[in-house]
Amino acid sequence: MTDYPTIKMLIGGEWVSDGGDGTMPVANPANEEVLGQCPKASKEQLDAALAAADEAFPKWSAVPGAERHRIIRRAAELLRERAPKIARVVTLEVGKPKAQALGETTSAADLIDFLGEEAKRQGGRLVPVRGAHLLQQRVTHEPIGPAMLFTPWNFPINLPAKKLAGALAAGCSCIIKPAETTPASAQLLVECFVEAGVPAGAINLVYGDPAMISEHLIASPLSRKISFTGSTAVGKHLGALAAKDMKRFTAELGGHAPVVIGESADFERTVAACAATKFRNAGQVCVSPTRFLVARGIYDRFVSEFAERASQLKVGDASRDDEVAMGPLAHAGRVDAMKDLVGAMGGNDGEVVTGGSVIEGAGHFFQPTVIAGPSRDSRLMTEEPFGPVAGIVPYDDIADAVGIANSLRYGLAAYAFTSSLDESHYLGSALRAGMVAINHFAVGSPETPFGGIGDSGFGSESGEEGYLGYTETKLVTVAKAAP
Numbered sequence: 238m239t240d241y242p243t244i245k246m247l248i249g250g251e252w253v254s255d256g257g258d259g260t261m262p263v264a265n266p267a268n269e270e271v272l273g274q275c276p277k278a279s280k281e282q283l284d285a286a287l288a289a290a291d292e293a294f295p296k297w298s299a300v301p302g303a304e305r306h307r308i309i310r311r312a313a314e315l316l317r318e319r320a321p322k323i324a325r326v327v328t329l330e331v332g333k334p335k336a337q338a339l340g341e342t343t344s345a346a347d348l349i350d351f352l353g354e355e356a357k358r359q360g361g362r363l364v365p366v367r368g369a370h371l372l373q374q375r376v377t378h379e380p381i382g383p384a385m386l387f388t389p390w391n392f393p394i395n396l397p398a399k400k401l402a403g404a405l406a407a408g409c410s411c412i413i414k415p416a417e418t419t420p421a422s423a424q425l426l427v428e429c430f431v432e433a434g435v436p437a438g439a440i441n442l443v444y445g446d447p448a449m450i451s452e453h454l455i456a457s458p459l460s461r462k463i464s465f466t467g468s469t470a471v472g473k474h475l476g477a478l479a480a481k482d483m484k485r486f487t488a489e490l491g492g493h494a495p496v497v498i499g500e501s502a503d504f505e506r507t508v509a510a511c512a513a514t515k516f517r518n519a520g521q522v523c524v525s526p527t528r529f530l531v532a533r534g535i536y537d538r539f540v541s542e543f544a545e546r547a548s549q550l551k552v553g554d555a556s557r558d559d560e561v562a563m564g565p566l567a568h569a570g571r572v573d574a575m576k577d578l579v580g581a582m583g584g585n586d587g588e589v590v591t592g593g594s595v596i597e598g599a600g601h602f603f604q605p606t607v608i609a610g611p612s613r614d615s616r617l618m619t620e621e622p623f624g625p626v627a628g629i630v631p632y633d634d635i636a637d638a639v640g641i642a643n644s645l646r647y648g649l650a651a652y653a654f655t656s657s658l659d660e661s662h663y664l665g666s667a668l669r670a671g672m673v674a675i676n677h678f679a680v681g682s683p684e685t686p687f688g689g690i691g692d693s694g695f696g697s698e699s700g701e702e703g704y705l706g707y708t709e710t711k712l713v714t715v716a717k718a719a720p
């Protein structure tokens with residue numbers, strides 16, 4: 238496969254293709270062809286990465302912020318220059334269409350830029366003193382120490398980029414373990430940081446058995462910060478491991494985003510935006526809109542136009558066809574999960590308006606699926622689908638819609654469409670989520686915090702929070718003389 242690199246780990250500045258625990262195959266989810274072999278790190282290799290990160294930390298954190306920024310900005314430039322080649326690898330590994338893969342790669346470069354700049358901006362603050370005997374009180378943000386970064390497969394450039402740039406900008410050394418199904422994407426990103434000048438040991442890259450690696454790295458006395466993106470179940474498990482030694486922890490987990498659509502919303506634009514966003518990356522997006530709550534007066538029309546748009550999407554192998562709008566699911570397990578979700582529907586779980594079936598043949602495909610009228614306690618309305626399945630329900634009263642929206646333990650993104658200023662203010666306050674977007678779906682900009690509440694996670698990434706998450710706050714207070 239000419240477009241696909243040999244997969245290597247990076248340990249203490251050395252690129253190694255030999256996994257101490259062997260290798261595992263990486264396959265294209267759209268046609269199941271094997272792309273390459275991913276090395277699996279042994280505990281000895283993890284220990285070598287930990288030792289390298291520990292040794293590099295005092296050196297990297299002592300590099301002035303302006304210089305760290307210069308290096309990180311260069312990594313962003315390299316990522317932009319290489320975006321077409323890297324996006325091709327993203328399509329091969331994830332199956333997402335070319336435009337989405339390219340958009341992910343270039344927007345990751347913007348994220349890296351912003352977080353790198355924080356190294357110059359975050360100077361702490363001086364706090365006015367309370368007593369005349371005090372000379373100065375300053376609050377600083379000190380890098381925590383070696384950061385252990387765990388990222389999933391759905392955004393194999395964007396998610397590692399957020400964590401790597403935040404950690405490195407703050408002065409932390411790091412070990413990243415990306416998903417084993419998308420190792421080359423992360424490797425090409427890490428190469429940008431290395432070639433930009435991040436020194437040996439400050440950035441390490443490993444793959445392998447996720448449970449063994451996370452347990453080993455988190456338990457090590459050398460690791461100081463843990464950041465995970467993935468499922469709520471794994472996030473809770475890693476949070477408990479981190480809590481044993483009071484290690485700082487950030488978790489960006491699943492969601493089940495509601496979309497409240499008011500009668501006054503611009504109908505055509507809203508339905509077009511909803512259908513396009515719902516099926517982006519085959520619905521495998523943590524902030525994917527999944528529970529559509531639609532004012533009864535426009536409900537029937539919304540269901541019919543949404544389903545029409547969903548049924549027209551071209552589904553297929555985006556690595557061979559640039560016209561494809563929706564690719565495969567990540568692995569066979571995701572297809573089974575969709576089959577189970579739709580197959581388990583009972584009498585009051587709604588009606589399948591379009592889709593609902595596995596697409597047979599090579600690759601892990603499921604039809605874009607729209608289900609109208611599921612009950613509010615159905616599986617579809619309560620469990621994150623993480624796939625191309627949307628539920629649509631009518632509401633009569635906006636407060637009732639908010640009640641349904643806020644009824645789950647998830648709280649990542651929530652959306653609303655309305656042209657009423659009153660409704661917009663009300664929904665912005667009343668929807669319970671880490672991120673609320675009104676009249677659009679873009680919650681992931683470099684400058685703003687990205688994160689959830691409840692079962693959706695802990696802490697934020699990107700924005701200044703994405704830098705501060707890798708720091709510890711310290712007060713230095715100085716008196717003129719001993720009392």
Ligand code: NAD
Nearest residue numbers: 388389390391416447448451467468471489490491523623
């Ligand atoms: P999964 O939980 O098996 O895997 C998700 C990711 O977590 C993978 O990259 C995997 O390597 C990693 N992982 C699993 N166990 C781990 C451990 N013990 N230590 C460290 N990392 C570990 O789920 P899946 O079937 O691949 O994906 C579906 C689920 O994952 C959904 O429920 C979805 O919410 C969640 N998910 C969320 C995001 C997100 O962006 N928030 C991304 C991908 C998956």
